[in-house]
Amino acid sequence: MISSDVIRGYNDTMILYMLLEGESYGYEISKNIRRLSQEKYVMKETTLYSAFTRLEKNGCISSFHKDGEAGKRRTYYRITEEGRAYYREKCIEWQLTQEVVNTFIKE
Amino acid sequence: MISSDVIRGYNDTMILYMLLEGESYGYEISKNIRRLSQEKYVMKETTLYSAFTRLEKNGCISSFHKDGEAGKRRTYYRITEEGRAYYREKCIEWQLTQEVVNTFIKE
DNA sequence: ACCCAATACTACGACAGATGAAGTAAAATC
DNA sequence: GATTTTACTTCATCTGTCGTAGTATTGGGT
Numbered sequence: 001m002i003s004s005d006v007i008r009g010y011n012d013t014m015i016l017y018m019l020l021e022g023e024s025y026g027y028e029i030s031k032n033i034r035r036l037s038q039e040k041y042v043m044k045e046t047t048l049y050s051a052f053t054r055l056e057k058n059g060c061i062s063s064f065h066k067d068g069e070a071g072k073r074r075t076y077y078r079i080t081e082e083g084r085a086y087y088r089e090k091c092i093e094w095q096l097t098q099e100v101v102n103t104f105i106k107e
Numbered sequence: 108m109i110s111s112d113v114i115r116g117y118n119d120t121m122i123l124y125m126l127l128e129g130e131s132y133g134y135e136i137s138k139n140i141r142r143l144s145q146e147k148y149v150m151k152e153t154t155l156y157s158a159f160t161r162l163e164k165n166g167c168i169s170s171f172h173k174d175g176e177a178g179k180r181r182t183y184y185r186i187t188e189e190g191r192a193y194y195r196e197k198c199i200e201w202q203l204t205q206e207v208v209n210t211f212i213k214e
Numbered sequence: 215a216c217c218c219a220a221t222a223c224t225a226c227g228a229c230a231g232a233t234g235a236a237g238t239a240a241a242a243t244c
Numbered sequence: 245g246a247t248t249t250t251a252c253t254t255c256a257t258c259t260g261t262c263g264t265a266g267t268a269t270t271g272g273g274t
Contacts, residue, residue, distance in 0.1 A: 008115065008231095008260050010208055017211040027222050037207045047261055049223070054260085072222050072269045091212050098205060100144045101117055104124040105198050115231050115260095134251050154232055156252070161231085179240050179251050 009090070011043060011051050012060070016087040019061060019079040026052065026075065052077060060086050117201070118150060118158050119167070123194040126168060126186040133159065133182065159184060167193050 018029045026048055034042050052075075055061045060083035063075050079087075125136045133155055141149050159182075162168045167190035170182050186194075 010211075011260085014208075014211040017213075020213075025222080027220095033211075036210050040203060041207045044262060045223080046225095046263080050260075050262095074222065091214070094208060094212055096147060100148045101121075101201060103143050104117075104121040104140075105201055106124070106127075107198070118231085132251080134249095151233060152252080153234080153254095157231075157233095179249095181251065 010094070011047055012055055013087060013090040013094075014043070015048070015051055015055065016060065016079055016083055016090075019077060019083070020087070023076050023078040025077065055083070058082070058086070117197070118154055119162055120194060120197040120201075121150070122155070122158055122162065123167065123186055123190055123197075126184060126190070127194070130183050130185040132184065136184075162190070165189070165193070 014033055015029060018024060018032055024032075026045075030043055030045070030048055052061070052063070056063055056077075059080055061077045061079055063077050065073065066076060121140055122136060125131060125139055131139075133152075137150055137152070137155055159168065159170070163170055163184075166187055168184045168186055170184050172180070173183060
């Protein structure tokens, strides 16, 4: 059964997708989402950072710092096993969502 | 540019789709959405009726009553020209949304 | 050396849409 | 005549998004 609050939660999925390829941090993820979507989707900063908080609370990602690094201090994130599992569920849910919504869309 | 609050708003689109085929009322629309989605999506009553209020406020639908009808009093709705236009926009937006989200989905 | 843009966040408050819980009431069915 | 189905309504709460604003460091251009 599909919940109607789906896409909102897909910001989380996009972030997790970015982290599948390796650890990263807010600004970089934001740039990459923008680039991957070919500028069609730009995640707002506040949305992004509040997603981080939520995902870490849920155990989907974990944060850490690298010391001895140049530039402004970054908070890095990596995806956890729970995060991967959650991502996989979301992928399945998305297929279903598409099927359902498409029944209500004309061409 | 895609807004991230998309699917929430697709409840409205589903309702409008149902009304494209002719006037209807809450309970019937609800049943039909359930049926069309093959039980995969059931719109909550409160979601449905609050969507009606919103859609009427936006001028997408208009409500009326039929008198001399048997059964419990129903509020009927029909789609307006604005409603049709809004529906068409949503269809286009949905194509884009799918494209974008699919870039972040594995298989 | 100075300025401005880019980087990298954080804090706070507001809002909209979805939902849960509960209630009302008429009609149909058994 | 009791229960189920139909057909809503009201109200309060929650969650995720987003606007506004602020902080602070770094890099690039002139």
